[in-house]
Amino acid sequence: MHLNNQFARLCATSILVFAFASGAAAAEPLASWNDGAAKKSIIEFVRQTTTPGSPQFVPEAERIATFDQDGTLWVEHPMYSQVMYILESVPALVKAKPELATQAPYSTVLEILKGDHAALARLSMPDLEKLAFATLTGMSVETFAAQVQKWLAAAKDPRWKKPYNELTYLPMQEVLKYLREHGYKTYIVTGGGQDFVRQYAEQTYGIPPEQVIGSAVGTTYGYNKDGKPILTKDPKLLLNDNDGGKPESIHLMIGRRPVAAFGNTSGDQQMLEYTKAGDGLRLAMLVLHDDAEREYAYGPAQDLPDTKVGAFSQALYDQAQKQGWVVVSMKNDWKRIFSFE
Amino acid sequence: MHLNNQFARLCATSILVFAFASGAAAAEPLASWNDGAAKKSIIEFVRQTTTPGSPQFVPEAERIATFDQDGTLWVEHPMYSQVMYILESVPALVKAKPELATQAPYSTVLEILKGDHAALARLSMPDLEKLAFATLTGMSVETFAAQVQKWLAAAKDPRWKKPYNELTYLPMQEVLKYLREHGYKTYIVTGGGQDFVRQYAEQTYGIPPEQVIGSAVGTTYGYNKDGKPILTKDPKLLLNDNDGGKPESIHLMIGRRPVAAFGNTSGDQQMLEYTKAGDGLRLAMLVLHDDAEREYAYGPAQDLPDTKVGAFSQALYDQAQKQGWVVVSMKNDWKRIFSFE
Numbered sequence: 220m221h222l223n224n225q226f227a228r229l230c231a232t233s234i235l236v237f238a239f240a241s242g243a244a245a246a247e248p249l250a251s252w253n254d255g256a257a258k259k260s261i262i263e264f265v266r267q268t269t270t271p272g273s274p275q276f277v278p279e280a281e282r283i284a285t286f287d288q289d290g291t292l293w294v295e296h297p298m299y300s301q302v303m304y305i306l307e308s309v310p311a312l313v314k315a316k317p318e319l320a321t322q323a324p325y326s327t328v329l330e331i332l333k334g335d336h337a338a339l340a341r342l343s344m345p346d347l348e349k350l351a352f353a354t355l356t357g358m359s360v361e362t363f364a365a366q367v368q369k370w371l372a373a374a375k376d377p378r379w380k381k382p383y384n385e386l387t388y389l390p391m392q393e394v395l396k397y398l399r400e401h402g403y404k405t406y407i408v409t410g411g412g413q414d415f416v417r418q419y420a421e422q423t424y425g426i427p428p429e430q431v432i433g434s435a436v437g438t439t440y441g442y443n444k445d446g447k448p449i450l451t452k453d454p455k456l457l458l459n460d461n462d463g464g465k466p467e468s469i470h471l472m473i474g475r476r477p478v479a480a481f482g483n484t485s486g487d488q489q490m491l492e493y494t495k496a497g498d499g500l501r502l503a504m505l506v507l508h509d510d511a512e513r514e515y516a517y518g519p520a521q522d523l524p525d526t527k528v529g530a531f532s533q534a535l536y537d538q539a540q541k542q543g544w545v546v547v548s549m550k551n552d553w554k555r556i557f558s559f560e
Numbered sequence: 561m562h563l564n565n566q567f568a569r570l571c572a573t574s575i576l577v578f579a580f581a582s583g584a585a586a587a588e589p590l591a592s593w594n595d596g597a598a599k600k601s602i603i604e605f606v607r608q609t610t611t612p613g614s615p616q617f618v619p620e621a622e623r624i625a626t627f628d629q630d631g632t633l634w635v636e637h638p639m640y641s642q643v644m645y646i647l648e649s650v651p652a653l654v655k656a657k658p659e660l661a662t663q664a665p666y667s668t669v670l671e672i673l674k675g676d677h678a679a680l681a682r683l684s685m686p687d688l689e690k691l692a693f694a695t696l697t698g699m700s701v702e703t704f705a706a707q708v709q710k711w712l713a714a715a716k717d718p719r720w721k722k723p724y725n726e727l728t729y730l731p732m733q734e735v736l737k738y739l740r741e742h743g744y745k746t747y748i749v750t751g752g753g754q755d756f757v758r759q760y761a762e763q764t765y766g767i768p769p770e771q772v773i774g775s776a777v778g779t780t781y782g783y784n785k786d787g788k789p790i791l792t793k794d795p796k797l798l799l800n801d802n803d804g805g806k807p808e809s810i811h812l813m814i815g816r817r818p819v820a821a822f823g824n825t826s827g828d829q830q831m832l833e834y835t836k837a838g839d840g841l842r843l844a845m846l847v848l849h850d851d852a853e854r855e856y857a858y859g860p861a862q863d864l865p866d867t868k869v870g871a872f873s874q875a876l877y878d879q880a881q882k883q884g885w886v887v888v889s890m891k892n893d894w895k896r897i898f899s900f901e
Contacts (some may be wrong), residue, residue: 280768360811417815427621428815429770438811440804440830448834450811457798457812463781470701470779470791471798472813474758474769489781493789 248397250554251390257504257552260545261394264502268478269401275500279402283477285432285469285490286395288409288416290483291506292424293387294376296515300383301411302347304370306331308354324350355412356436356452359443363452367418381559384423389560390553391481391506395424398479406477408469409433410461410486414452432472434460465490477501483508484518484531491544503544507531510550513560589738591895592731598845598893601886602735605843609819610742616841620743624816626773626806626831627736628823629750629757632847633765634728635717637856641724642752643688645711647672649695665691696753697777697793700784704793708759722900725764730901731894732822732847736765739820747818749810750774751802751827755793773813775801806831818842824849825859825872832885844885848872851891854901 252258267275268282289295309328312319319325324346330338342350355363376386395405407426409416413433420426437457438450460468466489469477479502480487480494491503508517508531518531539546549556593599608616609623630636650669653660660666665687671679683691696704717727736746748767750757754774761767778798779791801809807830810818820843821828821835832844849858849872859872880887890897 280762413812413815421621429813431815435812438808440807440834448807448830448837450807450834466781466789466791467779471754471776472770474754474772489789493781493791496789 249390249393251393253552253554255552257545257547260502261397261504264479264500265397265401265403267500277478277499281475281478282398282401282403283406283473283475284398284403284479285406285408285465285477285481285494286391287465287482287484287487287490288407288411288433290508291388291481291487292391292395292407293383294514295483296508296517297377299411300374300376301415303374303383304367304415305347305350305354307370307374308366309350312353352454355415356454359449359451360414360438361449363414364418367415371419379557379559384419385559386557387423388506388549388553389555389558392424392558394481395426399425403479404430406430406432406469406473408460408465408480408490410459410464413458413460432460432468434458434464461486463489466493469493480504481506485535488535488538491539492542495542495544503539503542504547505531505535505539505544506547507536507549509548510553510556513556514549590731590734592734594893594895596893598886598888601843602738602845605820605841606738606742606744608841618819618840622816622819623739623742623744624747624814624818625739625744625820626747626749626810626818626822626835627732628806628825628828628831629748629752629774631824631849632822632828633732633736633748634724635855637849637858638718640752641715641717642756644715644724645708645756646688646691646695648711648715649707650691653694693795696756697795700790700792701755701779702790704755705759708756712760720898720900725760726900727898728764729847729890729894730896730899733765733899735822736767740766744820745771747771747773747810747814749801749806749821749831751800751805754799754801773801773809775799775805802827804830807834810834821845822847826876829876829879832880833883836883836885844880844883845888846872846876846880846885847888848877848890850889851894851897854897855890 249258249261267273268277270276286292289299306328309325310332313325313329320329324342327338327341327346328350358366371382371384374383375381376383379386399405405424405426407416407420407424407430409432411433413431413435416433417428417431420431421428434456435458436455437453439453440448440450443449458464458468458471465487469490476497477490477494478497480490481504482491483506487505491505495501495503507519508515510516519533519536536546538544547553590599590602608614609618611617627633630640647669650666651673654666654670661670665683668679668682668687669691699707712723712725715724716722717724720727739746746767748757748761748765748771750773752774754772754776757774758769758772761772762769775797776799777796778794780794781789781791784790799805799809799812806828810831817838818831818835819838821831822845823832824847828846832846836842836844848860849856851857860874860877877887879885888894
C-alpha cells in the first residue's frame, strides 16, 4: 500500500514535470513570426479548437489543415520548381529521341537551358502541357520517382543557389509543426503534380505521401515483359487541383472539410472559402508576397512584372478582408523567411 | 538520489507489468480463427514485419494493409448493400417526380420492392447504372451523406433481419484490429461507392473516411442560392475501383504499395498481385465463401447459381495457389463468422 501510494505520488509528480517541460517548450511557438495579428490568430485558433471544453473544440480526428505548396510553403518565383523539372528533363528526352532537338517546343527548351532566358517567353501554355506530358507520363510510377529523386539531388534555385527544398518558409514550417503538435493532420493540396511533390514532401515538410494531394494524371495497370505488375502514368489529366479542383480533391481524398487552410493565390480561393464555410471556428490564411528584398513582391504588392505565377488579385485581397481571412505580410509578420538566413 | 533510484526501479517494474499485461492480451489474437495455416500465416507475417531487427521488418510509416469490403469484410449476398440502397431510394425519387412511376427501370424497381423478386432479373447493367446515377448523384455531398445515414439506420439484411453493419465478419474485424495494434494503417479499397462506404466505415470498422478508397464520381464546386460553397456529385464515374482500378486508386490515394491485401473475388486479383510483387515479405489473402450453412457458398465452392456478385473463378483459385496467396476457408478457418452468433 505504502509503496503504491508513493508510486502514485511520484508518477503524479513526473506528470507535472512533463507537463511543465512541454509547457515550457510550447511557450515560444512560431518563433520566426513577429508578434502581431497574424501570429495571434493562429495561436488563438489552435487554443480554441484544441482545448477540451472550449465551445469551439474540434475532435482530433476532424483536425484537418490543408496547405497550398508553391508560394505558400516554398518559393514559386521565378518559376514553379516542377516547371524547372520539366524543362531540365528535356535533354534526356532529346538524347533518347534525337529528332526532337530541332522540333519546337523541345528546341526552344534547349535554347533556354543554354542561357537564352528570353526564349522562355516563346513557350505557350499548350507548349508547356506538351512538355509536361512528355516528361511526366508514359513511364512506370517507380521510374518517374527515381527520375525526380535524381533531379532533386542536383537541382538548384537560380537566385539562392540552393536545393529547392531548402527554400521553404521557416514560419510556415513552424505552423505545420505547431498544428501537428496539437493533433492536426497536415495535408498539402497543390496545383503541382501529386507524384512529383510526394517525392520530397516527407523529408521537406514531414508530410507523408498519403497526405499529399495534387494535380494528377491517371495510371494504367499492366504487366512488364517479365510479367510483373506495373502502373504506367497516362498522358491524361485526371485531377486538376487548382481553383474549385482543390475542394473537389479534398472531398475525394480526405472526405472531411478542413478546419484550417493556407494559400497565397487566386487558385486557393475556393479551398479557403470552402474551409471557412464549415461550422464553428475556421482559419483561412493567405500569404502575401510583399518582401522584394528577402523574397519577392507580387500580387497586390506588385513589384514584379505580371507573370503566370502567383496570381493574387486585388479582388482576392478584398474577399479576404470581407470574409475574415488572415492576410500574412511576409515583410511585416515574418522575422525570418528561410532557415539559412 | 535514493528517491530517483527508487522511482527508476518502480518505473522499470511498471514497464515490465505493462509489457506482461500487453503480452498476455496479445497471447490470444484472432480468437475467432481456428488454428491452422491461415491464422498462422497472419501471425507470422505480422511478427516478421513488425519485430525490430527482423530481416523482413517494415518501418511503421510503410505498414499499409488494404481490404476489399463486399464479401471480404461483410456479407455481399444476395446483393451488395449499396445496390439495396439504390433500389430502396427509388420510391423517394418517384415521389419527387411521379412520372417516373410508369417508366422502366423505375417501375421495375417498384415491383421488386413490392415483393416481386423475379423482377430483379429484368434489371440490366445499364438499368443499374441509370438507377445509380439517379440515386447517388446530382445532390450536394452533405445531402447524400444525410440520405445514406437515414437509410442505414433503418435498413435490414433480408436473411438475418439485422442492420447491414452487424453483418461484418468477426474474424476480419480481428485482423483489422490486430494489424492496427501492430502499427498497420488499414484501408478499405472497394468497388462500392467511396462516399457511401465512408458513411459507416469509422463506426463499423474503425476506418476513418480518409482511409476509405472506392469507386467515385467527381464533384463540381459551386455555390448554393445563399452563396455558400457546395460540392455537387457529378453523374460521371471518375474512379472505378475494381480490377486494375484498385492498384490505380491505391497509387492515387496512398502513394505507397500495400504490404498486405485482402480480397475475395476476381475484382481483387490485381490488388493482390500488385501487393505481392513488392519487395520483401507480403501477405495476400482471399476469403473463400464455402460455408453454405453459416453464410453462403459460391465461387469454386459453388452452391449458389451464378450471379454477378462475388465472382471467384477457378482460375483465381489456381493463381492464388501458384503465387502463394493464402486462401481462407470460412467453413474451416473461422470459429465464428458473426459477433451475434
